[in-house]
Amino acid sequence: MNILVYILYKGVAIRHNLIYLIIKIHKFIEELSPMSKTYTNPETIGLHAGWRKDENTNSVAVPIHQTSSFQFDDCDHAANLFALSELGNIYSRIMNPTCAVLEDRMAALEGGVGALAVASGQAASAYAIQNIARKGDNIVASSHLYGGTYNQFKNPMSDMGIEVRFVDPADPNNFAEATDENTRAYYGEVLPNPSFEVFPISEVAEIGRPLGIPLIVDNTAAPVICKPFDHGAAVLIHSTTKFIGGHGTSIGGIIVDSGNFDWEAFPERQPALNTPDPSYGGAVWTEAVKPLGPIAYILKARTTILRDMGAAMSPFNAFMFIQGLETLALRMREHSANAEIVAKYLSEHDSVERVIYPSVMDGYAKERAEKYLSRGNGGLMGFEVKGGRESGEKFINALEMVYHVANIGDSRSLAIHPGSTTHSQLTEEELLSAGITPGFVRLSIGLEHPDDIIADFEQALSKI
Numbered sequence: 001m002n003i004l005v006y007i008l009y010k011g012v013a014i015r016h017n018l019i020y021l022i023i024k025i026h027k028f029i030e031e032l033s034p035m036s037k038t039y040t041n042p043e044t045i046g047l048h049a050g051w052r053k054d055e056n057t058n059s060v061a062v063p064i065h066q067t068s069s070f071q072f073d074d075c076d077h078a079a080n081l082f083a084l085s086e087l088g089n090i091y092s093r094i095m096n097p098t099c100a101v102l103e104d105r106m107a108a109l110e111g112g113v114g115a116l117a118v119a120s121g122q123a124a125s126a127y128a129i130q131n132i133a134r135k136g137d138n139i140v141a142s143s144h145l146y147g148g149t150y151n152q153f154k155n156p157m158s159d160m161g162i163e164v165r166f167v168d169p170a171d172p173n174n175f176a177e178a179t180d181e182n183t184r185a186y187y188g189e190v191l192p193n194p195s196f197e198v199f200p201i202s203e204v205a206e207i208g209r210p211l212g213i214p215l216i217v218d219n220t221a222a223p224v225i226c227k228p229f230d231h232g233a234a235v236l237i238h239s240t241t242k243f244i245g246g247h248g249t250s251i252g253g254i255i256v257d258s259g260n261f262d263w264e265a266f267p268e269r270q271p272a273l274n275t276p277d278p279s280y281g282g283a284v285w286t287e288a289v290k291p292l293g294p295i296a297y298i299l300k301a302r303t304t305i306l307r308d309m310g311a312a313m314s315p316f317n318a319f320m321f322i323q324g325l326e327t328l329a330l331r332m333r334e335h336s337a338n339a340e341i342v343a344k345y346l347s348e349h350d351s352v353e354r355v356i357y358p359s360v361m362d363g364y365a366k367e368r369a370e371k372y373l374s375r376g377n378g379g380l381m382g383f384e385v386k387g388g389r390e391s392g393e394k395f396i397n398a399l400e401m402v403y404h405v406a407n408i409g410d411s412r413s414l415a416i417h418p419g420s421t422t423h424s425q426l427t428e429e430e431l432l433s434a435g436i437t438p439g440f441v442r443l444s445i446g447l448e449h450p451d452d453i454i455a456d457f458e459q460a461l462s463k464i
């Protein structure tokens with residue numbers, strides 16, 4: 001049996017062959033989606049990064065490689081592919097040509113060095129952490145999180161032996177205070193759903209960096225309008241289900257690596273990347289990957305966590321997200337413009353207690369929004385109807401055009417009552433710490449004409 005096949009499947013630690021193997025995998029992933037030119041504007045990146053045309057057919061649209069596996073020409077070809085002495089696709093759990101285009105385009109959009117597409121936003125947050133934290137380790141996370149992420153951290157993550165320490169992000173020093181020698185990462189949501197108080201990205205990143213602790217952020221609610229890597233975040237994730245897809249059709253997630261974090265400088269703090277990995281034949285990731293550049297984190301995520309845990313993105317969904325990326329920058333502009341108009345209308349309405357949207361906030365929340373949201377304030381907002389939960393529910397039941405669904409980032413306008421739905425697994429105290437009062441209604445403002453959105457809200461508010 002060829003020695004490289006043996007390494008891949010039996011995990012034998014032969015260092016120089018491992019390095020060879022890792023380099024081959026990376027080069028192959030790069031070749032799947034050749035990028036001819038580097039663009040900096042998100043409008044252009046969304047249309048051109050990572051793809052020109054299909055070499056065989058000249059197809060301009062990215063083909064959907066909806067296949068689990070790839071035919072071998074003969075036994076020699078199969079053996080060569082497994083040995084990585086010849087480059088080619090083998091199996092779509094680890095890499096797929098359609099997913100590769102999405103990964104390159106997302107890395108370009110966020111200014112990162114590499115990305116990994118996975119089956120959902122939930123898989124992205126779990127894998128981003130499991131890639132560096134093991135049983136007995138902890139992470140410090142903002143308490144202002146999407147309810148599903150909060151529950152993932154509080155329950156399954158802790159069942160796996162990874163403790164998540166929740167802190168209030170209003171004061172960045174709370175992250176420092178909750179840190180100990182087993183802290184492997186800080187975690188926050190850029191535009192937290194549904195409190196919408198922007199996370200103090202550079203303040204927390206600066207606390208972590210000298211300690212060897214990377215900041216991982218969820219940028220689901222703020223693609224294009226916030227560039228977390230410019231402010232010191234090391235890794236980011238998205239639920240591509242939301243604005244990136246943009247049409248409410250597909251579930252997916254992605255992890256993007258900035259390449260800006262020096263994992264190797266902190267061998268004790270970051271053992272997963274600096275000690276022999278039994279899951280990959282004893283590879284020490286920071287050493288093995290060094291010849292390829294700063295991609296140890298994202299390559300490990302693909303070749304161990306995704307390979308072993310298996311929540312791969314479907315190629316069809318990758319295609320849908322690529323379609324979404326083509327108009328993402330334009331849509332974010334329109335979502336933001338419509339939301340500003342709706343926020344103003346609601347702020348002036350007699351039946352409305354308060355509106356929660358970056359541009360109508362005060363104090364540190366406003367300052368952070370101005371510092372971090374550079375291309376609009378996004379499409380998400382919350383508001384409290386006078387009369388608490390009962391009035392909030394009446395408002396939602398009276399909506400005629402706006403959809404009542406558990407989603408955000410669709411082209412259509414959406415509304416929901418988080419306390420009884422998306423965040424219902426949280427206790428009363430946890431709800432308040434996430435910024436959710438009983439009468440809170442969450443809105444995802446879509447791309448309809450703002451007059452029509454306001455007309456629907458007006459008639460619904462008249463019925464409470």
Ligand code: PLP
Pocket residue numbers: 120121122123146148149189193218220221238239240241251252253407408
């Ligand atoms: N992150 C945020 C901010 C979300 O709003 C969601 C879902 O609503 C997720 C992550 C989870 O994403 P998915 O539903 O794709 O698993």
